[in-house]
Amino acid sequence: MNNSSYETVIGLEVHAQLLTETKIFCSCKPEYGADPNTRICPVCMGLPGALPVLNRESVTMAIMMGLALRCDIAAVSEFSRKNYFYPDCPKNYQISMYDKPLCKNGFVEIETDNGPRNIRIERIHLEDDAGKMSHETGKDSLVDFNRCGVPLIEIVSRPDIRTGLEAVKYLVRVQQILRYLGICDGNLEEGSMRCDVNISLRPAGSTELGTKTEIKNLNSFKAIEKGVEFEVERQRRVLEEGGSIEQVTNLWDADSGRLVMMRSKEEANDYRYFPEPDLLPLEVDGEWIDGVRDMIPELPLEKERRFREEYMLSNYDSGVLCAEKGIADYFEIVAESTGLAKKSANWVMREIMRALKNLGCAIETFPVEPEKLAGLIALVEDGIISGSAGQDVFAEMIKSGADPKEVVKKLGLEQISDSSELENMVDSIIAAHPEEGERYREGKKKLLGFFVGQVMRESRGKANPELARNILIKKLGS
Numbered sequence: 517m518n519n520s521s522y523e524t525v526i527g528l529e530v531h532a533q534l535l536t537e538t539k540i541f542c543s544c545k546p547e548y549g550a551d552p553n554t555r556i557c558p559v560c561m562g563l564p565g566a567l568p569v570l571n572r573e574s575v576t577m578a579i580m581m582g583l584a585l586r587c588d589i590a591a592v593s594e595f596s597r598k599n600y601f602y603p604d605c606p607k608n609y610q611i612s613m614y615d616k617p618l619c620k621n622g623f624v625e626i627e628t629d630n631g632p633r634n635i636r637i638e639r640i641h642l643e644d645d646a647g648k649m650s651h652e653t654g655k656d657s658l659v660d661f662n663r664c665g666v667p668l669i670e671i672v673s674r675p676d677i678r679t680g681l682e683a684v685k686y687l688v689r690v691q692q693i694l695r696y697l698g699i700c701d702g703n704l705e706e707g708s709m710r711c712d713v714n715i716s717l718r719p720a721g722s723t724e725l726g727t728k729t730e731i732k733n734l735n736s737f738k739a740i741e742k743g744v745e746f747e748v749e750r751q752r753r754v755l756e757e758g759g760s761i762e763q764v765t766n767l768w769d770a771d772s773g774r775l776v777m778m779r780s781k782e783e784a785n786d787y788r789y790f791p792e793p794d795l796l797p798l799e800v801d802g803e804w805i806d807g808v809r810d811m812i813p814e815l816p817l818e819k820e821r822r823f824r825e826e827y828m829l830s831n832y833d834s835g836v837l838c839a840e841k842g843i844a845d846y847f848e849i850v851a852e853s854t855g856l857a858k859k860s861a862n863w864v865m866r867e868i869m870r871a872l873k874n875l876g877c878a879i880e881t882f883p884v885e886p887e888k889l890a891g892l893i894a895l896v897e898d899g900i901i902s903g904s905a906g907q908d909v910f911a912e913m914i915k916s917g918a919d920p921k922e923v924v925k926k927l928g929l930e931q932i933s934d935s936s937e938l939e940n941m942v943d944s945i946i947a948a949h950p951e952e953g954e955r956y957r958e959g960k961k962k963l964l965g966f967f968v969g970q971v972m973r974e975s976r977g978k979a980n981p982e983l984a985r986n987i988l989i990k991k992l993g994s
């Protein structure tokens with residue numbers, strides 16, 4: 517996408533559903549997948565005379581995200597009505613924040629090929645969600661109002677992103693932070709995190725912004741990357757042919773891998789914003805902000821840095837381990853208890869992650885507790901069992917959740933590390949293969965492998981290979 521004549525300019529708007537107990541302006545409890553229109557009341561249905569009451573928890577969560585993204589938190593912010601008519605919006609307006617948002621001027625750090633870069637955040641504001649339409653072809657359109665009034669934060673970036681890949685890196689980071697904070701489950705497919713992309717092209721070197729188009733309905737990272745590439749190419753072709761870009765909103769159609777034009781884009785004044793008359797300005801004092809600051813855990817980027825320094829892990833390893841807080845916590849318990857960071861990291865990144873994928877379960881409900889995995893790693897490292905026996909023990913632990921030592925005993929996998937037992941075995945093997953012994957002594961040292969193989973066969977894989985090797989060298993050489 518690096519073209520000498522044009523530069524791509526991308527800004528992202530992320531809507532994240534907050535995991536509050538109740539909706540933002542009423543006491544309905546949202547629940548994904550509930551029967552349609554069973555989580556509603558006069559307030560979220562916008563019935564005449566119903567008055568909104570702001571949910572304090574939603575403000576706390578929005579401040580959390582604001583602080584995590586290094587924003588300034590406004591002492592006074594204001595809700596506004598954004599007026600529009602659509603069947604999924606029974607009030608005929610959305611309660612959002614317009615010119616006085618709660619959080620402003622932050623940034624998200626992403627890794628690029630040219631090193632780390634900050635994507636600036638313009639604002640984070642609170643608003644209520646609309647309902648959900650479903651259109652059955654040839655039939656009626658249906659609307660479910662359960663989602664009306666679910667609290668959202670909208671995170672608006674500055675147009676600092678240059679490629680589809682950078683957009684994905686930014687979104688992955690935002691998703692990780694939302695999950696670390698525990699304020700949104702970040703599920704793109706279920707729509708609890710939604711992303712709109714604004715794209716424009718401008719002549720390279722220019723600082724003026726070109727006309728932008730918007731893509732909505734991007735419900736996977738892959739769709740985002742492909743949608744951006746598709747639209748950048750389209751705009752480039754139009755501009756190169758001397759045409760001009762129209763300000764439109766496009767929907768991404770994942771099935772066909774194409775963009776479908778939805779409507780020409782509204783201007784802010786089409787929404788006739790005005791301050792919400794039923795809500796007071798939102799005042800947030802320093803005490804509230806300090807309280808929220810104390811609730812913020814170590815965030816993914818800081819954790820990655822600490823893992824690199826404390827455990828001497830690579831960028832790649834620390835990135836993989838810190839992608840999910842639960843995995844990072846699990847790894848730390850294993851590493852602390854074995855004292856072997858890299859070995860522990862390998863086990864978590866390979867065996868544990870593979871098992872989680874196969875079982876389709878989260879680390880929080882994984883049957884092998886981190887202390888038990890540490891026990892298993894110690895058994896392998898101390899030579900009590902072989903590496904391959906370790907894999908068998910692990911498979912058994914997943915099934916039963918049992919202690920590794922018990923599994924080793926039960927499966928009879930303990931390595932023979934007793935010298936006298938191995939010496940007897942080596943003596944009889946050497947006696948049974950006099951010819952090979954002779955050739956070994958004449959200089960064919962490769963035959964050592966043959967003898968080790970015999971010992972492993974004789975012991976049915978239980979001999980400690982290192983020990984067997986040393987005994988063989990000693991006995992064959994004499």
Ligand SMILES: [Zn+2]
Nearest residue numbers: 542544557560
């Ligand atoms: Zn309600």
